[in-house]
Amino acid sequence: MKIKHSLINIDSLANYKNNKSNFFTPISLDQGSETTAFYSLVSAGKMQEENTLADFDTFSILLEGSGLFGFGNKLVTAKSGDCRLIPKNRESFFINTSNEEAVMVGFFLGPQGKGQPKMSYTDLTEVTIKTPNSETGGIAAKDGILVNTANTSLENMIKSEGWEISDFRLPISKIQGSTSTLFRAQFMPGSVHKKHTHQECDEIYYIISGFGLAGAGKDRIEVRSGDFHFIRKGTEHWLHNLSNTEPIEVVGIYCKAGSVEETGYVYNGEVTAKDLNERTGRSGAIICLK
Template sequence: MANKAYVKNVYDCAFAQPARHINAHAWCMGNPAMMGTDSYAFFSICEISYGGCAIEDNHKNSDHCYFIMEGAGYSIINGKRYEYKKGDVMWIPGNSNHEMYPKGIEGLRFVVTLTGKDFNQTEPFVRAVTSVPTAVPPKHNNAIAWPVVTPKNGGSNTIEFHITELFPGGNAEEDVHEDADHMYYFIEGTGYSIVEGERLEYGPGDAMFIPAGAKHSMFNTGEGTLRMVASFGPSRKVMRP
């Protein structure tokens, strides 16, 4: 097992302006120093305000995955324009020149992951979460998920990126993923997990890390839906072509 599971609220994390960003700030909720593993270079919440941008950069050794929570914008990736809005996910493979701009006056707020670069280069894409066929994750009850980025649908072996909902009374039974770390970000609702016997509670704005090999379960404790980003780094072997 790598490091110990934890829950962090976004506003309990120090924020900083990311390199090569203007009028922007980010809260890092997961990195190798926090997690004790290098499956994620970063798992962060980022905001780019009106008039700001992320100027052209290239993370040669990291694949990117973004989930747009607020606002609309566009990116130029290897010379091609990609537009996105709230509810979209953008995939950028490693060694891609990319930049990012809000549209309108609202600004952008998004989850962003950086994971290791896969040896198989893939093409960037933007897709709406709701455009992906839904699935019921294994060992989940009263739940639904959208597997937005996986090795089988255009991503790479470095990460899986899902949006998952547990409805009132729903739960995920105890499970173990020996070959992948977990990072979650909770968008709405309340709940808790039992990870190796420890109870971890969470709500909107919280992130949770679960290391590979840890026994874990999940429960919705609220009257509404528990909605979250659920990611695996790297992708589980069972999800690879």
């Protein structure tokens, strides 16, 4: 049975390639989302071109690797767990200075009715990298936000309202002046984030590790590492960790909602044995950023 709510694994995607990085866009207007989700691989010792996105804010989290972030005229040390918000029309780049491939997941958010974001690139030079215009350090508010997940507080979510989440953090939200919320969550073995809806926003999440069963509307889909899942606003959804030993690690975004409260969160009840016994399949697509 074909599922209604897009679930796309990065292994199913064609990729936009250049000699510096591999770039994937699993969720975009093709799936009915005004937010574009991306997955970027940057080879060891490589650097992305400097890029600017007109009309789109960029949210990202560095999942693996280390290096340098460029924010306007500043170079800042980059490490795993770093979350960024780059405002529209601001220059940015990432340089992988490690010996391992770097992995980054993120989201482009633009105004309603805008199509696929268009990047403009400027080649970086060794001079740019070694002699930044200002010292590494604090970032001007106009150039963006940088915060590491490990340095953010655990949210005190209410279990009786469906939040069986061991570790839930909001590294970027309205607290930093953002109008969307980047979140990272951990679901321990056997735990369930129970049935709920976000009446005021779309949600996109990415499974970093682990596997489970996700409900979205009438869909009942097994999810695993590498999956992006797009949930339209007002759609009842839930997530159950099927493992007896491993947590599910998730990163995602509440699109154009600066807090959980602004998403219009409504708790809808328990996940039943019938829900857990149903399966409606998986979907895949070949998508390329052109």
